[in-house]
Amino acid sequence: MIPHARDDRPLVQFMSESIPEAGRPVISVTDLRVNYGEREILHGISFDVERGETLVILGGSGSGKSTLLRTLVGLEKPSGGAVWIRGVNIAQASAREMDEIRKKMGVSFQGGALFGSMTVGDNVALPLREHTRLEESTIEIMVRIKLEQVGLASFEDFMPSQLSGGMKKRAAVARALALDPEILFFDEPSAGLDPIIAAGIDELILELKKAYAMSMVVVTHELASAFLIADRMLLIDRGSVIAMGAKKELADSTNPRVRQFLDRVPEPQVEDELNYLQMLTEDRKPRH
Amino acid sequence: MKAAEKVAAVPDRVGLETLKGLAYIGGLARLAAEAAYITLVGPFRGQRLRPQRAFHQAMAVGVRAIPIVSLISFFVGLIMALQSAYELQRLGAIQFVADAVAISIVRELGPLITAIIVIGRSGSAFAAEIGTMKVTEEVDALETMAVPPVAFLVAPKFLAMLVMVPCLTIWADFMGVMGGCLFGVAGANFTFVSYLKATSDALVLHDISTGLAKSALFSVVITAVGCQEGFSTGAGAEEIGRSTTAAVVNSIFLVILVDLVFTTLFYITNRV
Numbered sequence: 001m002i003p004h005a006r007d008d009r010p011l012v013q014f015m016s017e018s019i020p021e022a023g024r025p026v027i028s029v030t031d032l033r034v035n036y037g038e039r040e041i042l043h044g045i046s047f048d049v050e051r052g053e054t055l056v057i058l059g060g061s062g063s064g065k066s067t068l069l070r071t072l073v074g075l076e077k078p079s080g081g082a083v084w085i086r087g088v089n090i091a092q093a094s095a096r097e098m099d100e101i102r103k104k105m106g107v108s109f110q111g112g113a114l115f116g117s118m119t120v121g122d123n124v125a126l127p128l129r130e131h132t133r134l135e136e137s138t139i140e141i142m143v144r145i146k147l148e149q150v151g152l153a154s155f156e157d158f159m160p161s162q163l164s165g166g167m168k169k170r171a172a173v174a175r176a177l178a179l180d181p182e183i184l185f186f187d188e189p190s191a192g193l194d195p196i197i198a199a200g201i202d203e204l205i206l207e208l209k210k211a212y213a214m215s216m217v218v219v220t221h222e223l224a225s226a227f228l229i230a231d232r233m234l235l236i237d238r239g240s241v242i243a244m245g246a247k248k249e250l251a252d253s254t255n256p257r258v259r260q261f262l263d264r265v266p267e268p269q270v271e272d273e274l275n276y277l278q279m280l281t282e283d284r285k286p287r288h
Numbered sequence: 289m290k291a292a293e294k295v296a297a298v299p300d301r302v303g304l305e306t307l308k309g310l311a312y313i314g315g316l317a318r319l320a321a322e323a324a325y326i327t328l329v330g331p332f333r334g335q336r337l338r339p340q341r342a343f344h345q346a347m348a349v350g351v352r353a354i355p356i357v358s359l360i361s362f363f364v365g366l367i368m369a370l371q372s373a374y375e376l377q378r379l380g381a382i383q384f385v386a387d388a389v390a391i392s393i394v395r396e397l398g399p400l401i402t403a404i405i406v407i408g409r410s411g412s413a414f415a416a417e418i419g420t421m422k423v424t425e426e427v428d429a430l431e432t433m434a435v436p437p438v439a440f441l442v443a444p445k446f447l448a449m450l451v452m453v454p455c456l457t458i459w460a461d462f463m464g465v466m467g468g469c470l471f472g473v474a475g476a477n478f479t480f481v482s483y484l485k486a487t488s489d490a491l492v493l494h495d496i497s498t499g500l501a502k503s504a505l506f507s508v509v510i511t512a513v514g515c516q517e518g519f520s521t522g523a524g525a526e527e528i529g530r531s532t533t534a535a536v537v538n539s540i541f542l543v544i545l546v547d548l549v550f551t552t553l554f555y556i557t558n559r560v
Contacts, residue, residue, distance in 0.1 A: 070428075073432050074431070074432070075428055075431060075432065098434075099434040100434075102431075102432055102433065102434035103434050105432070107429065107432040107433075109425045109428065109429055110425070111424055111425060113424060113425040113426050113428065113429035114426075115421075115426055115429075116420075116424075116426075126433065126435070127433050127435075130336070130433065130434075130435050131434065175433075
């Protein structure tokens with residue numbers, strides 16, 4: 001990991017054009033805090049994602065991993081800390097800056113989030129039609145290429161409702177790839193899929209990594225999938241990072257919460273609603 | 289809670305509900321203003337208008353509503369003629385039935401009935417469509433693709449409604465007059481031509497323009513409420529039902545409120 005001083009961020013932003021792209025992380029999250037109303041969901045999370053790296057964010061249900069992903073792609077506003085993407089703090093970015101960053105990122109949502117009223121081809125073509133001045137014939141060729149890359153070459157004219165769960169996720173990846181992004185985000189890519197289809201999605205992620213060398217952030221709770229696709233892993237529990245490192249480091253961790261997650265030890269029964277909410281959002285990290 | 293405490297809490301609740309209502313109307317105004325800017329000013333500043341989406345919406349909102357608007361307006365015109373004939377006959381003024389139907393339909397009932405049909409067909413559909421997109425993360429997907437949801441989803445609906453609702457209103461006015469004409473010819477000694485002549489004599493341009501101005505305003509209200517309710521849909525399928533119901537109820541209430549304000553304004557300005 002490339003070391004950097006946390007308090008130098010505004011200077012980094014100021015110098016973003018002059019610092020070589022290769023010299024800094026693609027994503028840098030520092031002391032990120034996110035609130036839903038009064039309740040803090042993420043308690044001071046910090047990590048970096050390097051160029052070409054696949055970071056897998058692991059965590060149980062309600063751990064805050066989806067909130068973290070939504071914050072990284074700009075769908076949630078942090079209540080504290082910073083999310084630096086390509087040298088811009090997206091927590092303070094203008095709408096125009098945010099749009100420019102979003103054109104460099106692709107997001108594959110849990111359910112695919114394909115537009116139900118459009119064909120698969122039109123879904124993939126949408127970012128190209130919105131953000132480029134390409135001829136329609138060129139867009140059609142690009143759509144075919146993207147669909148071929150995800151193994152859906154002959155499904156261009158299908159409606160999303162005619163696709164299976166795995167195919168929807170592949171089509172969503174094709175749409176996310178439309179503008180050749182530098183960063184690709186996946187929200188639970190294997191969720192709701194049978195093991196064979198899920199393995200196919202893992203294989204697709206590995207192929208994309210090989211072909212594009214892009215940075216990827218994958219949020220999942222599927223251990224087998226995480227250990228297959230990750231370069232580095234980050235484990236979130238109750239809104240705090242409890243482990244981060246290479247696959248082996250995580251696998252060898254002696255932290256009881258990490259072991260509980262990796263060894264699939266069930267959580268004790270929660271008695272009432274208040275305890276449940278406290279369990280989900282309790283900050284277990286010591287405050288300084 | 290004791291009765292005295294309940295009574296003491298009434299002003300607090302009234303105040304809170306009033307603030308909520310004002311915030312809701314503020315949200316509608318902001319959404320409508322943003323859609324209006326994107327539709328009317330945006331194209332001159334290099335922003336995309338997405339005419340194909342607007343055309344698709346115009347077909348759904350306007351063209352496919354013609355049969356039901358025709359039928360209901362025709363019946364309402366006929367009912368108006370029957371109701372007014374009942375009183376006019378007693379006064380020996382049955383020849384004014386065409387005037388009564390024409391003025392009430394063109395000034396009031398045509399725009400209002402059209403608005404209520406459009407609320408039922410399109411306002412609810414806007415809320416359900418956007419609400420479903422919200423639940424299935426399609427709205428989030430638009431944002432992450434740097435496609436503004438208001439420009440992509442609301443502006444085409446806004447443009448389609450702004451064009452099609454006044455057009456539907458003109459058609460509803462015509463069908464309402466035809467309903468009155470049926471009674472005029474069958475029960476009030478009019479011929480088809482003499483009924484139309486009496487109708488055109490009764491109306492002035494101001495009546496038609498007032499009705500059309502109202503219908504344009506109604507279209508803005510219906511679009512804003514339908515889309516706002518869609519965007520405010522929470523997680524879960526039952527939320528879509530809630531936002532669809534809220535879109536219909538709030539739209540009807542606000543359309544009638546706008547109608548009241550508008551009609552009062554016209555009344556005052558015409559007296560002065």
